[in-house]
Amino acid sequence: MSAPVATAPRARRRRAPEATGSGSGWKEQVRRISELCLLGVVAALLSLCVLPLGAVVAAVSRAVGHWADTDDLPPWSETAREFGRRFLPGVPVGVATLLAGWLVAVELGLLRSGTVPGGDLAAGALLVVVAVLLAAVLLGIPQLADGPAGRGWRPALAGGWLALRRVPLAGAAALAVTAVAALLALTLPGVFLVLPALWVLSLHAVHRRLVLPRLVPATADTADAADAGGSGAGGPGR
Numbered sequence: 001m002s003a004p005v006a007t008a009p010r011a012r013r014r015r016a017p018e019a020t021g022s023g024s025g026w027k028e029q030v031r032r033i034s035e036l037c038l039l040g041v042v043a044a045l046l047s048l049c050v051l052p053l054g055a056v057v058a059a060v061s062r063a064v065g066h067w068a069d070t071d072d073l074p075p076w077s078e079t080a081r082e083f084g085r086r087f088l089p090g091v092p093v094g095v096a097t098l099l100a101g102w103l104v105a106v107e108l109g110l111l112r113s114g115t116v117p118g119g120d121l122a123a124g125a126l127l128v129v130v131a132v133l134l135a136a137v138l139l140g141i142p143q144l145a146d147g148p149a150g151r152g153w154r155p156a157l158a159g160g161w162l163a164l165r166r167v168p169l170a171g172a173a174a175l176a177v178t179a180v181a182a183l184l185a186l187t188l189p190g191v192f193l194v195l196p197a198l199w200v201l202s203l204h205a206v207h208r209r210l211v212l213p214r215l216v217p218a219t220a221d222t223a224d225a226a227d228a229g230g231s232g233a234g235g236p237g238r
Contacts, residue, residue, distance in 0.1 A: 035073050039063060040197035047196065050098050052083075054090020054153060057200070058144045059083040064200045065145030068208070082150070093153055104130055132164070135171030138178060139163040141200060142207035163211045170210040177202040 039060065046056045059082045066074045073079070104126070110116040111123040140160025144151055151159070164171045181199040185192040 036197050037194040040194045043196040044193045050094045051091050054093030055083050055086040058086040060200050061144040136161040136164045138174035142204045167214050173206045
């Protein structure tokens with residue numbers, strides 16, 4: 001009788017370790033989201049003072065735009081320099097925001113009390129106007145991050161108004177995102193500290209998903225028309 005043949009034990013299959021430094025690991029994703037929330041905490045604390053509000057929004061928009069492009073935040077020193085560069089131009093924005101909110105609240109109070117004629121109809125019309133203007137401002141916030149050095153508040157607001165005219169659905173989406181953020185801040189006060197950066201990220205998502213696909217083809221068509229006109233004007237002269 002032949003001797004039994006010994007079989008080699010099967011090697012156990014080991015699961016490959018999950019990559020954490022390549023950007024695909026869950027630990028790396030948690031770290032990046034945590035940095036984004038930390039940016040929101042810093043922005044929320046700085047926004048408690050009214051004067052730096054414009055600079056805070058602009059600096060956060062630039063940082064979030066970098067995060068959306070590269071899946072990582074820029075260095076904190078770069079964000080601090082961006083905040084310092086935006087501080088003085090952003091002071092009028094903070095003051096104007098405070099005055100606008102105060103005027104709207106006073107006007108609504110006068111309309112509801114009957115001191116100013118118009119009643120609920122005038123109050124509804126006022127809220128519609130405020131919503132339209134607010135939508136233009138919200139669509140302008142992501143445009144603060146456009147270009148190598150960013151855009152100022154005036155061209156960004158002009159771009160937001162253009163985006164609202166071209167894509168009204170984007171304005172409705174920006175208002176909805178802001179309403180959800182405000183509701184979370186009111187119902188869960190602790191969440192307010194991490195909301196600013198996530199709110200700006202949502203506005204960037206609206207801008208890239210709804211606005212850019214409509215604005216970029218229009219810009220390309222305008223450039224093509226200008227090139228065609230230039231070649232047509234130069235053709236007979238040759």
